Amino acid sequence: MNLTNVYPSLEGKVVLITGGASGIGANMVEAFCRQKAKVAFIDILDDCAEWLIEHTTATENCTTPRYYHCDLRNIRLLQKTIVEVQAELGPVNVLLNNAADDDRHDFRTVDVDYWDERIAVNLRHHFFASQAVYSDMKEMGGGSIINLGSMSWYATQGGMPGYTSSKAAIEGLTRGLARDMGPDNIRVNTLVPGWVMTKRQLEDRIDDRARKTISEAQCLKQLVVPEDISAMALFLASDDSRMCTSQHFIVDGGWV
Incomplete structure (x- = not known):
């Protein structure tokens, strides 16, 4: 799937994406590079990051992103890394808080340390x-912050309470920050993906039973792919969405 919209307001903007080396994040990195933005991404997956940089460098009419290795659980290191991004690329116009980990876990076996680690990774x-x-x-004079949520808690999905609790809390964080930052013309929104066909999902979780579930649950019978999420992210980052804030935008094919 090729994205066709061009947003002139994104050209030259500094865009910071967390968890940008793989999955949805990697697709967003490429999508913003195609808009000729100055893209920085944070991750710990060095090999994936190297491949993504080589891929975008070889892509016609695409800027080359800059990779910053950082474990987001270390907040002091995260703060230091963002200072490095600002020093090397300039002030950040767009932030996409994308990084997360939906590893499954049984609520009966969760201890305090694991719960705190899930919150650190996902919220x-x-x-x-x-x-x-x-x-x-x-x-x-303004900017756009896009927090990545999840439809999993809307669908009352079990098996990962640390993840679903974090994703539900993100929408509360979005609305609170939107109110606090609104007077400074900073827009804060939540982008809520459905079941997206990333490489990890296709390899680990998508089988005939999963496809049947998706077909029954979605109003639209096509599979949601990373480009569908990137398309919404581009819009929310651009000036075209200048009056959109404190909202959640669901891209899930109409999950019932």
């Missing part, structure tokens, strides 16, 4: 990354 860095780019956006 905490959203707040501190947003805090770190706030001054840039205020000084520039």
Whole structure:
């Protein structure tokens, strides 16, 4: 699937994407590079990041992203990394808080350390990354923060309460920050993907039973792919969505 929309307001903008080396994040990195933005992405998957940089460099009319190795569970390191991004690329115009981990876990076996680690992986860095780019956006007269949510908790999906709790909380964080940052013309929204056919999902979780579930649950019978999420991210990052804030935008094929 090729994205066709061009957003002139994104050209030259500094876009920071967390968890950008693989899956939805990698697709968003490429999508913003195709808009000729200055893209920085944070991850710990060095091999995947190297491949993505080589891929975008070889792609016609595509800027080359810059990779920053950082474990987002380490907030001080995250803050330091964002300072490096600002020093090397300039003030951050767009932040996509994408990084997350939906590993399954049984609520009966979760201890305090594991619960705290799930929150650190799936929620905490959203707040501190947003805090770190706030001054840039205020000084520039505005910006866009996009938090990646999940339809899993809407669908009452079990087997990963640390993940679903974090994703539900992200929508509360979005609405609170939208109110606090609105006077500075900073827009904060949640982008809520459905069951997206990333490489990991296709390899680990998509079988005939899963395809049957998707077909029965979605109003639209086509599979949701990473480009569908990137298409919404581009719109929410661009000036075309200038009056969209404090909202959640669901891209799930109409999951019932």
